[in-house]
Amino acid sequence: MNVYEWRDATAADFAVIGDPVSHSLSPRMHQAAYDALGLSFRYVAVRVPAGEVHLALDHLALMGYQGANVTVPHKAEALAWCSTVEPFARSVDAVNTVRLASREGINTDGPGFLDTLAVLGPMHGDVLMLGAGGSARALARALVEAHCSLRIYNRTHSRAVELAESVGEKAVEFPDPMGASLILNTTSSGLGGETLSVDWSRASVSAVAYDLMYMEGLTPFLKGAADAGMKVVDGRELLVAQGARSFEWWTGQSAPRRAMREALG
Numbered sequence: 001m002n003v004y005e006w007r008d009a010t011a012a013d014f015a016v017i018g019d020p021v022s023h024s025l026s027p028r029m030h031q032a033a034y035d036a037l038g039l040s041f042r043y044v045a046v047r048v049p050a051g052e053v054h055l056a057l058d059h060l061a062l063m064g065y066q067g068a069n070v071t072v073p074h075k076a077e078a079l080a081w082c083s084t085v086e087p088f089a090r091s092v093d094a095v096n097t098v099r100l101a102s103r104e105g106i107n108t109d110g111p112g113f114l115d116t117l118a119v120l121g122p123m124h125g126d127v128l129m130l131g132a133g134g135s136a137r138a139l140a141r142a143l144v145e146a147h148c149s150l151r152i153y154n155r156t157h158s159r160a161v162e163l164a165e166s167v168g169e170k171a172v173e174f175p176d177p178m179g180a181s182l183i184l185n186t187t188s189s190g191l192g193g194e195t196l197s198v199d200w201s202r203a204s205v206s207a208v209a210y211d212l213m214y215m216e217g218l219t220p221f222l223k224g225a226a227d228a229g230m231k232v233v234d235g236r237e238l239l240v241a242q243g244a245r246s247f248e249w250w251t252g253q254s255a256p257r258r259a260m261r262e263a264l265g
Contacts (some may be wrong), residue, residue: 001027003045006056009063012042014250017056018071021045023215025239025264026069032263033247036256041066053077061100067250069243070096072188075134079105092141094134097246106249109135110142112242117146117182120208120233126151128177130196130221131186132159135212139186140167151180177203185211185221195220200228207231212238236264 003022004010016026022045030043046068048056053074060068070078075094079085082095082105089095095105127143129136132154140150140163150169154160157173164171175198177183183203189196198221203209209225214235217223222232244255 001045003047006046006048006052006059009046009060010044011063012044013065014041014043014067014069015046015060015065016043016069016071017046017048017053017060018074019047019049021047021071024071025214025236026071026243029239029243029260029263030247032259033243033256036259037253039251039253048074050074050077054081057081057098057100065100067100067246068098069246070098072133072135075107081105088138088141092134092137094138096134096138096242097249099250107138108242108245108249109138109238112245113139113238114142114146115241115245116233116237119237125179125181125204125207127182127184128153128172128175128180129184129186130154130175130198132156132163133186136186137163137166139184139212140169144169148182177207180204181207183207183209183225185209185213185219188213189221195224198224200224200230203228203230205229208233211235214239236261239264 016024024045027043027045034041075096079095083103086106089105089107094107096107096109098105126149129150129152144167151172152160152164153172153175160171208231210233211219211221212235213219226232240261244257247255
């Protein structure tokens with residue numbers, strides 16, 4: 001997959017922006033959706049360094065791009081760029097989908113995540129969430145609105161406290177999975193090969209380990225959970241769910257979710 005620096009972006013209709021972004025499967029997935037419906041759109045990956053999101057989005061808009069997905073670590077910068085932001089995105093201070101011409105922004109992470117949980121079936125017990133960034137804010141808000149209880153862990157504890165207080169839940173100083181029905185990693189640590197200090201021997205084998213990240217094979221987080229006999233889910237499921245919602249917002253057509261999922265392998 002070609003990845004373009006934003007100043008050198010090629011002509012296209014839609015993009016995913018982030019840093020890093022070379023691992024993203026969004027171009028493959030969205031292109032499969034366009035092809036399935038006979039739409040003559042092109043979707044590309046564009047690397048944007050932190051602090052340059054407003055410049056990059058202005059540039060893509062001038063080039064005629066219709067929309068962009070926004071991945072880590074740019075969701076707060078994207079929100080600041082938008083002129084109009086939906087209430088959910090405003091409540092979590094994170095935008096992951098924009099319409100460039102009108103500078104509108106939404107967040108499909110929270111609703112898309114709940115779509116994937118509905119497929120997994122009912123969860124019992126609480127949720128242990130690792131991380132307190134833009135994705136974590138969206139998912140925490142969505143989970144609380146779905147009447148789940150949360151324990152939030154972050155390496156910088158003050159950020160966990162801030163997020164927990166904003167949604168009326170608990171911050172914890174250690175990522176202890178005991179009692180959790182869902183252990184959710186919202187950090188990008190796995191992209192650099194880092195491991196998180198979760199003691200999987202304390203987790204229930206009936207619990208689900210869910211990593212928002214994905215890579216060839218299992219992320220380090222999911223490998224530890226799988227080795228402990230747990231069910232694991234990587235970010236491809238959320239990618240399809242939130243991507244489908246973005247697709248429908250941009251095009252007004254129902255997303256071909258099966259074709260999108262098959263494109264991810």
